[in-house]
Amino acid sequence: MQANDIGWTKTEEQIAQQAFKQAYEREIKDLIQTVRESAGQIAKLDDLWRLNDFLSAKRHHIDGKYDYSDSTLLFVFAQLIQEGWLYLDDLEGLSKDKLTKISALTRM
Amino acid sequence: MQANDIGWTKTEEQIAQQAFKQAYEREIKDLIQTVRESAGQIAKLDDLWRLNDFLSAKRHHIDGKYDYSDSTLLFVFAQLIQEGWLYLDDLEGLSKDKLTKISALTRM
Structure with missing residues (x-):
């Protein structure tokens, strides 16, 4: 699958950056919560x-x-969706071609 | 200072091992407490x-x-005393010579 030679419009760039930020914030928030909880369980x-x-x-x-x-954004988005930090809906506004590729990558 | 060529009686070995264990347990307990507290403060x-x-x-x-x-026990004891995990009293029963050496090392 060719995923690294496709162009991004200005709007798509903004959507991508926003989605990226959102996934990052979700993952960090969850990680902080996990560490706080596991730190409370530390006994030895x-x-x-x-x-x-x-x-x-x-x-x-x-x-x-x-x-x-x-160049790696479609792969990273697919990974973030697989990991539960991002949803396809967060990427609404990207071209149908990109969304199809991301969706296909999540099933690999 | 010669600290690595001195003999240890059976009793001294037991005192040393007990002191070592005690310092270890104190330090670990403190560390666990510190990590629990700092984990609770994690925000980012x-x-x-x-x-x-x-x-x-x-x-x-x-x-x-x-x-x-x-061979390194006197140095480690001195370090543990400096760090507050061990007290000279915990080493009561060691020879006067060893206690003097440890005490001197803590002031270096």
Whole structure:
């Protein structure tokens, strides 16, 4: 699937950036909530190091994923939808072609 | 100061191990409390990554420090006393020579 050589109109860029921001905020909010809850359950050293490992993995994952770039945007949107941080509805206004591609990617 | 070529009686070994364990438990308990409290204050992503960095540093520090070895024990005890996880009283029963050395090391 060719996803990196398609043009984005100004409006589409704005929709994409807004969706990207929204997914990011949802994921961060959820992560903060998860860490707060799991920190409250910490009873021993292993729990601390497990939290440390969890945070390190999340950091790596989030830093990599939210690196806004037109060339990978359709893939990132598909991933965000699969992970539950974004909905196709958030992308309303993108061309039918892009939405179809994103939708197809989410089923891969 | 020669601290690594001194003998330990059976009783001293037991006192040392008990003191070591006690300091470890104090430090871990304090760390768990600190993490619980700071996790409750997390409001944004930077706070999460700061907690991650804090845990990584603590892990490195604790893993290194609590590596029980006769040859470095006097130094570790001095460090634990300086950090507030151990008191000279916890080491009561060690030879006067060892206690003097530990005490001197805490002032370095």
